[in-house]
Amino acid sequence: MALQVYNTMTRQKEPFETIDPGKVRMYVCGVTVYDDSHIGHALMAITFDVIRRYLEWSGYAVLHAQNFTDVDDKIINRAAQYGMDPLEFSTGYIEKWHEESTALNILPAQVYPRASEEITGMLEMIGGLIEDGHAYQSDNGDVNFDVTSFEGYGKLSHRNLDDLLAGARVAVDPTKRHPMDFVLWKAAKPGEPAWSSPWGPGRPGWHIECSVMASRHLGGQMDIHGGGADLVFPHHENEIAQSESFEESKPFARYWMHNALLQFRGDKMSKSIGNLVSTREIIENGDAGPFRLMVLQTHYRHPLTYTDEGIESARRGYERLVNAVRDAGDLANAQPASIASDLDAAEARFRTAMDDDFNAPVAVSVLFDLARLANQSDGDDRTAAQAKLVELAGVLGLPLQASATRAGDSDAGPFIELLLELRQELRADKQYALADSIRDRLTGLGVIVEDSADGSSWHWSS
Numbered sequence: 001m002a003l004q005v006y007n008t009m010t011r012q013k014e015p016f017e018t019i020d021p022g023k024v025r026m027y028v029c030g031v032t033v034y035d036d037s038h039i040g041h042a043l044m045a046i047t048f049d050v051i052r053r054y055l056e057w058s059g060y061a062v063l064h065a066q067n068f069t070d071v072d073d074k075i076i077n078r079a080a081q082y083g084m085d086p087l088e089f090s091t092g093y094i095e096k097w098h099e100e101s102t103a104l105n106i107l108p109a110q111v112y113p114r115a116s117e118e119i120t121g122m123l124e125m126i127g128g129l130i131e132d133g134h135a136y137q138s139d140n141g142d143v144n145f146d147v148t149s150f151e152g153y154g155k156l157s158h159r160n161l162d163d164l165l166a167g168a169r170v171a172v173d174p175t176k177r178h179p180m181d182f183v184l185w186k187a188a189k190p191g192e193p194a195w196s197s198p199w200g201p202g203r204p205g206w207h208i209e210c211s212v213m214a215s216r217h218l219g220g221q222m223d224i225h226g227g228g229a230d231l232v233f234p235h236h237e238n239e240i241a242q243s244e245s246f247e248e249s250k251p252f253a254r255y256w257m258h259n260a261l262l263q264f265r266g267d268k269m270s271k272s273i274g275n276l277v278s279t280r281e282i283i284e285n286g287d288a289g290p291f292r293l294m295v296l297q298t299h300y301r302h303p304l305t306y307t308d309e310g311i312e313s314a315r316r317g318y319e320r321l322v323n324a325v326r327d328a329g330d331l332a333n334a335q336p337a338s339i340a341s342d343l344d345a346a347e348a349r350f351r352t353a354m355d356d357d358f359n360a361p362v363a364v365s366v367l368f369d370l371a372r373l374a375n376q377s378d379g380d381d382r383t384a385a386q387a388k389l390v391e392l393a394g395v396l397g398l399p400l401q402a403s404a405t406r407a408g409d410s411d412a413g414p415f416i417e418l419l420l421e422l423r424q425e426l427r428a429d430k431q432y433a434l435a436d437s438i439r440d441r442l443t444g445l446g447v448i449v450e451d452s453a454d455g456s457s458w459h460w461s462s
């Protein structure tokens, strides 16, 4: 059976058919960069990384764009607290995001548009929407989208305007024609960053940013538009209203994909509850691999609950996989083995699972089957099973082998340096247990750390 993808729009799995055969245009709504990322963000990034890796392994060329929202109230307020320029402030968090993505083995997107660099396109779209009667300027200077002008409003979240209105309990706002109208252009207040526009100085609303960035980089229409489930309403609903009112080509996106949000002891993980686990914490603990395994072991549309026991069990699982290939020989030249048909069957199970709306928990169980098979075999059989395990784990972004990392020495180098710097800081801070655990985990990955009077150096184990 060919690939089936669950579409939030139709609430069912659909055969995956792309606009251009063999090519996938994928837009993933990225982060609003005003604070350290937490593992809920990491879960989203890993989810779409696995989707992309599987599509590529299946033969698609994937054009992946992930935006940074760097024009936003939260950024402006936080930057003001620190007395910083908002764009400079958000740039720091964008750099952190890239560092953390590398540490989590997330493939870089081909394009990382930033809202602040796409203002011209936003002015154009807003102008077009006003011209066609989909938007209007209010007395306070804001430009709003008129939700009653778009017939399909609510189709993604499966609610009509009346339901939405009842659910949101919106206060009457005299500047809006309909209470659900949303802002496209905000008139500038003193002290805020502002761009000039035909409607006076101001800045774009959040939703128009994504509509424009997605269209510009993916060509008006895309195959996959993704993000966390919290973006379905209003963000993605509003993106559809804007883009389908403006663009000729419809639908705006063929498949709307949303990952369930990470839970923490039954609660949503959020700053206001104070239960955030930062992405950095996971990386510093050496849990990048185990955390990815933990994410994969729950289907992306089901909420994963993060617990200490959960990550501990993922560590043991990850170690089992790593141990199965620890002594592997020359995997690139693994010979046909007597267990070849078992390996083919395992790969077929893996493919069937992933073709069923990226059913990673079942795909992961195939990895454990292969690890068992490798452990029970010897000679060519063992090497062939190990080779298949490394290959399929790689499709899920789980690097099991130091040699797999070694192939990309230049990629791993800066990250290892970063870890060594961190370890140095921990030692200076007398946090020896954590510093030692970094060294031990690097050793486990085939990186030998040597300390001398001049500091630490590293090399690959031979």
Ligand SMILES: [Zn+2]
Pocket (backbone or CB within 6 Å): 029, 030, 210, 235
């Ligand atoms: Zn977005």
